[in-house]
Amino acid sequence: MRLRNVPGSRELIAISPDVVHDERAMKGQWKQFFAERRKNTESGEVNIENVTESAAGEAAGFFSASDFHPLHVEIGMGKGTFLLEMARRNPDVDFIGIEKYSSVLLRAIEKHAEASEVKNLVFIRMDAEEIEEVFAPGEIDYIYLNFSDPWPKDRHAKRRLTSDRYLPRYEKLLTEEGGVTFKTDNTDLFDFSLESVKECGWELLVVTRDLHNSEYAEGNVMTEYETKFSGLGNKICMMRIRPDRVKKTV
Numbered sequence: 001m002r003l004r005n006v007p008g009s010r011e012l013i014a015i016s017p018d019v020v021h022d023e024r025a026m027k028g029q030w031k032q033f034f035a036e037r038r039k040n041t042e043s044g045e046v047n048i049e050n051v052t053e054s055a056a057g058e059a060a061g062f063f064s065a066s067d068f069h070p071l072h073v074e075i076g077m078g079k080g081t082f083l084l085e086m087a088r089r090n091p092d093v094d095f096i097g098i099e100k101y102s103s104v105l106l107r108a109i110e111k112h113a114e115a116s117e118v119k120n121l122v123f124i125r126m127d128a129e130e131i132e133e134v135f136a137p138g139e140i141d142y143i144y145l146n147f148s149d150p151w152p153k154d155r156h157a158k159r160r161l162t163s164d165r166y167l168p169r170y171e172k173l174l175t176e177e178g179g180v181t182f183k184t185d186n187t188d189l190f191d192f193s194l195e196s197v198k199e200c201g202w203e204l205l206v207v208t209r210d211l212h213n214s215e216y217a218e219g220n221v222m223t224e225y226e227t228k229f230s231g232l233g234n235k236i237c238m239m240r241i242r243p244d245r246v247k248k249t250v
């Protein structure tokens with residue numbers, strides 16, 4: 001998704017309290033970052049710059065394990081509808097949305113600003129290509145890929161977020177129990193992803209080609225694309241996958 005360039009979007013992003021700008025400095029520190037953010041929220045002071053600075057420095061010994069919450073990341077979040085609802089429904093989980101384009105991120109920022117009670121969600125403007133610069137091994141508990149760009153040409157296959165270039169990266173960044181949920185209405189991309197899962201030695205936990213009429217429909221949070229494409233009559237495919245850690249250690 002690429003919206004028309006919105007004048008001033010970079011400036012608006014720069015002052016948003018819901019965007020983390022020095023994301024590389026947070027590598028390995030995300031759980032402390034959210035613990036600090038929660039603490040500041042409870043005491044009534046939300047100042048993201050303080051949060052970012054202190055999280056990197058003093059936090060490690062300052063919090064107890066119960067201050068840390070699971071970290072879930074959506075890659076290519078678009079306008080953030082899914083994440084805002086997930087953050088509302090799961091106050092004990094911390095969420096990060098990654099989006100490549102400023103113009104799209106701006107829409108998510110606007111929505112988040114209207115839901116200012118939601119504190120367990122922040123955004124990063126970055127390309128998923130750089131994900132290993134921003135998260136440390138074992139730092140992410142769960143990843144969502146919703147309606148990822150299909151990159152239909154064969155020569156662009158590696159850019160698909162479920163390709164064998166990306167799954168090994170996710171494997172490194174996920175916790176032992178971590179996994180990925182992928183939704184799309186694009187059956188070619190879904191088929192490609194099933195192959196990629198096999199090639200990368202991942203485990204397929206759940207697969208449906210008609211999510212909305214399946215047992216997994218309950219509790220499903222719709223994304224913007226999901227609303228749009230299911231409204232056109234397209235069926236939504238969904239898979240839940242995880243690295244096959246057992247097989248690899250045998």
Ligand code: SAH
Nearest residue numbers: 001076077078100127128146147223224225
């Ligand atoms: N998840 C949303 C949007 C899907 S469109 C939904 O389901 O409604 C795919 C989104 O991923 C677009 O906003 C696009 O800009 C973003 N995107 C695509 N490739 C990306 C990448 N490499 N890194 C970060 N974001 C990316």
